[in-house]
Amino acid sequence: MEPYQLTATQALAKFKDGSLTVEEYARSLLERIEKRDDAVKAWEYINPEYVIQQAKMLDHLPRERWGPLHGVAVAVKDIIYxxxxxxxxxxxxxxxxxxxxxxxxxxxxxxxxxxLLGKTTTTEFASTATGPKTRNPHDVTRTPGGSSSGSAAAVADFQAPIALGSQTGGSTIRPGSFNGIFAFKPTWNAVSREGVKIYSVNLDTVGFFARCVQDLQLLADVFALEDDDTPAQQDDFSIEGSKFALAKTTVWPQAGPGTIAALEAGAKLLRDRGAEVEEIELPAEFDRVPEWHGIILDADARTTFLPEYRFAKEKLTSLLVDHVENKSQTSRAAQLEAFDGVAALRPRFDAIAGKYAAVLTPSVVDEAPVGTEFTGDPAFNKMWTALHVPVVNIPGFKGENGMPIGLSLVAPRYHDRHLLAVSKAVGEIFQAEGGWRT
Known part of the structure; x- marks a missing residue:
């Protein structure tokens, strides 16, 4: 195995036993990036000299000054200072x-x-407008998703083991699915957004990409994500005897054949391993959450992008101009109804989800669409983003064109560590038998 192919956890082990230096690792990654960048175009900025400078510094640090991510390469979405x-x-x-x-x-x-490797591409201000230059590494005629386009593509193409993204609608989970990797949107505000360009103060969440759940657990340690209960250890969760909910949600009519097949297959794999999978229908009030998500997004963006609108309107994408000018004609009364309506439903969903190991639900409408202009529909992600709950995309399935399709696991707010433990066990099954392996 070449150094660039290592997960973060594997790289750390090699640094610790002395079989690999950070500089050797960095040079392997840079060679991979140089080889693949013309095709994938995941990077907005990368400076190889600075990468090697960091690597040499890390190699010369005494062991007592090493950190929990010593030498592990990370890609950073270009809305993060x-x-x-x-x-x-x-x-x-x-x-x-x-x-x-x-x-x-x-x-x-x-x-x-x-x-720190460099900055990865994003749609303009992480909005859902036209995609950036990035292409899906599994089929360069298709989008990698957005807005965290470059972060997901870089991880999927072995140009970085982990990457930072963000999610306001579906900008972490959807690219995770399209690229066939694990993606984690933690509980809203569990990770600081200081220094991250705001789109919606009520929705934006820092997210993470990796090729295995162990790496997401490593990041959870670094960012001090803790549940109230003692978190389940990596190997403690057992599928057998566990109870999962299956929630199609109000947007299920939008599901394509790949997602329909993946959800059926995922539920069957869990049942075959001794889990109980109960299909649930959320109370009718939850049907309005996607609509309310849109209203909250409009209202927040109206405030967020006023400065750019005032001094450089002509350079601002029309979507964001429309937010500021309130082209949707959203009233303040509707805005308050959306804020308060979603807030009231959050504890109700926590209570529902708390009865299960996790809620199994679609990540995407279907495979990544052809073309790079449209980054895909976040229909299946909006509800969970608005409810502020943690979500993990579990890769393992593929659609009619052989492109990856993931499924989401969802848990109550601040059950992030529990969700990662469940995701590790579920991910092993889905990847072993679902037809797609990261």
């Missing part, structure tokens, strides 16, 4: 902008001694 690198938001307004500051998540990674 990162010292020594531009942060441009895929916007002509911020072209070449290089604030000398780290976002809280990046500062945490530096303290953990991670190796």
């Amino acid at each position: 990162t010292r020594h690198m531009p942060t441009q938001h895929n916007s002509p307004i911020y072209a070449g902008d290089k604030p000398n500051v780290d976002a809280a998540v990046v500062s945490t990674l530096r303290t953990a001694r991670a190796l």
Whole structure:
């Protein structure tokens, strides 16, 4: 196995036993990026000299100064402020902008001694507008999803073991599914968003991409994600005897053949392993959550992008102009109804989901669409983002064109560690027998 193919957990083990240096690892990743960048185009900014400079510094650190991510390479979505690198938001307004500051998540990674590779592509301001230049590594005629396009594609193509993304609608879970990798949207506000460009203050959540759940658990340690109960250890959760809910939700009519087949197959695999899978229908009030998500997004973005609108409207994508100008004609009364309606449903969903090991639900409408202009429909993600619950995309299935399709596991708020333990066990089964292996 080449160093660039290692997961974060595997790389750490090799650094610790002395069989691999951080510099050797970094050079292997840079060679992979150089070989594949023309096809995948996952990077907005990368400086090989700076990467090697970091690697040499990490190799010379005494063991007592190593951190929990010592030498592990991380890709950073280009809406997250990162010292020594531009942060441009895929916007002509911020072209070449290089604030000398780290976002809280990046500062945490530096303290953990991670190796910061570079900045990955995003749709403009992480909105759901036109996709960036990035292509799906499994079929370059298709989108990798968005808005965390480059982060997901880089991890899927072995250009980075882990990456930072964000989710306002479906910008972590959907690219995870389209690229056939694990994606984790933690509980809203469980990870600091200081220094991350805001789209919706009520919805934005920092997310993570990896090729195995162990790496997501490693990140959960670094970012101090803790449940109230003692978190289940990696190998403690047993599928046999566990109870899962299956929730198609109100947007199920949009599901394509690949997702329909994947959900049926996922439920059968769990049942075959001795789990009980109970199909549930959420109370009718939850049918309004996707609508309310849109209203909250409009209302928040109306405030967020007013500064850019005022000084550079002509450089702002029409979607964001429409937010500021309230083209949807959302009233303040409707805005309050959406805020309060979703808030009231959050504890109700927690109570429902708390009866199960996790809720199994679609991640996407279907396979990644052909073309790179449209990054895919987040219909199946909006509800969980609005409810602030943790979600993990579990890869393992594929659609009619051989492209990956994942399923989501959802848990109550602040049950992140529990959800990761369940996801590890479920992921092993889905990848072994679902037809797609990361």
